[in-house]
Amino acid sequence: MSPTLCSPLLIPTLTKQVANIPSSVAKLERLTPPLKWAGGKRWLVPHLQNTWQKYRNYRLVEPFCGGLAIALGLQPKHALLNDINPHVVNFYKCLQKGLKLDIEVQNEREFYYVQRVEFNRLIQLGKANTAKAAQIFYYLNRTGYNGLCRFNRSGGFNVPFGRHKTINYTEDFGGYKSTFTEWKFMSVDFAKLKIDTNDLIYADPPYDVEFRQYSKNGFEWSEQERLANWLTNQNCPAIASNQATPRILSLYQDLGFQIYILNAPRRISCNGDRVPAKEMLAYRGFEKGIELS
Ligand SMILES: C[S@@+](CC[C@H](N)C(=O)[O-])C[C@H]1O[C@@H](n2cnc3c(N)ncnc32)[C@H](O)[C@@H]1O
Secondary structure, eight states: OOOOOOOOOSSTHHHHHHHHHHGGGGGOOOOOOOOOTTOOGGGGHHHHHHHHTTTSSSSSTTTTTTTTHHHHOOOOSEEEOOOOOOOHHHHHHHHHHTTTTOSSSOOOOOHEEEHHHHHHHHHHHTTTHHHHOOOOOOOOHHGGGGGOOBBBSSOOOOBBBBBOOOOOOOOOOOHHHHHHTTTEEEEEEEGGGGOTTTTTEEEOSOOOOOSSSTTTOOOOOOHHHHHHHHHHTSOOOEEEEEEHHHHHHHHHHTTEEEEEEEEEEEEEEEETTEEEEEEEEEEESSSSSOEEE
16 A cells, blocks of 8 residues: 555654644734635644744744744744745735725625736736735735635636625734834745844745645645755754655655654545644754654
8 A cells, every 4th residue: 555644654763743732832822814824834833832932032934934824923033934925925014014904895796806806907017016905915815715825827816705704804904013023024936045044944835745746836846855955955943844745754854854743733534534634844953852742
C-alpha cells in the first residue's frame, strides 16, 4: 500500500507526535484576523508561542503572511510580512494608515456583483493600490464565497457571492493601526526577501497536495522544494508548516529540519473515515532543542 495521510509517522525515529496545546503558553489573541483567508493558521498560534517567547526580540518574517493569523497571534514588535497577493498587502498597508470603511456595504447578491465589477475596473485602471480598492477588497472578502481570493486568466477577481446569513462588517480598523506601526508589508516572491541573522522565519506556503501533478493554488512540488532549499540557506532560525504528506516530511527531514506532527482541526477522508488532517511543523537553526509541550 502506498503511504497515505492516515499513516503520518513515516519516519518515526525523527518525528514526534504532539497532541495537546501546551497549557503554559495558551493565551488569548488580542486582535483577530480582519479577513477570511484560506489556510489561516490561528489554531497554530499556541503551538508556536513557547518558541516565540524565547525569540521575541527577533524580527518575525512571514514570507506567506496571508490572513495574518500568526503575526496577530504572536504580536511581534518588528515584523516583515509578505504575500505575493498584492490586494491583501494593499489592504494591510491601508490598515497601517488607519483605514475606515466609508463605502456602502450590503450582503446582497446584485450589490456584490456591482462591487466586483468596480474592483476589477480599479485593477484595470492601475488603481489596485488605493484605499478605495482596499475597502472593496475587504467587502468582497467578507461577502464572497468562503473568503476565497481567485482571479481569472485576465486578472479579474471572479469569486461568486457567498450567501452568508449575516455578516458583521468592521467599519473602523483603528485597532490594527498601532499594532502595525513597526511592521513592514511587502508583496514579492518569497525568495526576494532580504533576511537578517536576527530574524525568525515562519513559512506557511500553500499546502502540498499529493498525487496531483498541478496544484490548483499554483504552488507546485518544485515550488515546495524551492522554498525548503531557500529556508535551509538562510542564516537564522526558521519554522515551516505544511500538510504532513510523506514527501513533505522527507523533504524537510533530508534538509536537517526537526519535525513535529500535529493534528490539524480540519478533517480529511481516509478510506471513508473522517480523520484529523496531519500538520507538519519543521524547525531549523534553533540554538537548543525546541520544546513544544
Ligand atoms: C496558506 S496561505 C498563508 C496563510 C497564513 N499563514 C494565515 O494564517 O492566514 C499561503 C499564502 O502564500 C501566498 N503565496 C503563494 N505563492 C507565494 C510566493 N511565491 N511568494 C509569496 N507568497 C506566496 C498566497 O497568496 C497565500 O496567501
